[in-house]
Amino acid sequence: MINLGILISGRGSNMEVILKAIKRQKIPINAAVVISNNPDAKGLKIAQKMGVKTEVVESKGFSGTRWEYDQKIINVLQKYGVTEKNGLVCLAGFMRIISSEFIKKYRNRILNIHPAILPAFPGLHSQKQAVDYGVKFSGCTVHFVDDGVDTGPIILQAVVPVSDTDTEETLSKKILAKEHKIYPEAVRLFAEGRIRIMGRKTTITNQGR
Template sequence: MAEQLRFDLGDGDRTGGQLRVAVFASGQGSNFQALADAAADGKLGGSIELLVCDRASAPVVERARRAGIDAWVFDSSAYASREAYEGEILAELQRRGVGLVVLAGYMRILTPVLVDAYAGRMINIHPSLLPAFPGMHAIRQALNYGVKVTGVTIHFVDGGLDSGPIIAQRALEIGEGESEASLAERIHAAENALYPWAVRGFAEGRISLDGRRALVSAGAGAGADDDSADK
């Protein structure tokens, strides 16, 4: 069953009326850290209310503890189905008033239980220029295919695999003979810069959906310091 790790934060409203965010992650948590740092600096446009993680040993759980952010850690094998544990997660998100779900290296495919409940309010980051190279090992896919440019995509989550409307992209040229490790390092740095920008845009009401198109309007904090964001 799920284990909620509470770090003595209390139950009071810590958001000051700002957007409440939940981050889902399974691994190292570099994007989680970038988001947590932005929130601590008042640059996220909201607060990170909760980390949801499917691995108790994942380093991201320790990052949450150090940042003073509650973590909801669950063992998927304790549930009869994905829908069962997602139902518990959804109840916790609703109890906390979470308005945006941010997937940051969460390695489980979501069911309609969460996807439908947070339609238009759930975003993901992917290490390629979608629709190229969806799914696992996108960096390796790009290198093996021989493309000269790859990058990072932030998109809304829908029922498909990395198929939701695209919010922002950043392109990176691949160096001649560049290794997977080198490219991964540069892509992760781009992700860490771009993801807080997108969350802030959502919090400020500047990101909306028009069918398949995600529309991003200009405004305060609209990425003026990040000219490489495709907005």
């Protein structure tokens, strides 16, 4: 069974829905560890209450390079069996840019969720960008992480309508509800071996490995 490591910085609401789905046996994966760069992250206590091991690799005040910090994260992942051959890493509100070395080591084994229909509105404040731009629809995207900013192969997307009265806050809430549906689903598809990557495109197969 694949070992899952989840990286958080705050409450980790997407972490929570993934862990709940695992607990209900909806996803055939082992929730091995939750790691936070913030010792005060509320998500740590949530994970602990759900019986998942947690670790803190504090980033505040760290003076080394991005890769030097990521090596500390990788050491923890490896400790819990989240390896480049038998692991999956999910970013769930992890407020750090991970290094290219980390991405290369865990190639096609790092997932992220972004609150927009990529490739539209990558980067920060995507919901505000959507409102300011006046789009009629927005949503969220689960994708593999590559060296670009929200440019990795797309796995799943969900759409929400944007009304004339929406603000960044109201749109964020609507999108978050969709995130909570498609992120666990993407983890399930990965765990079942049903995602195939061909260049920039992914396909979902009916059967796994």
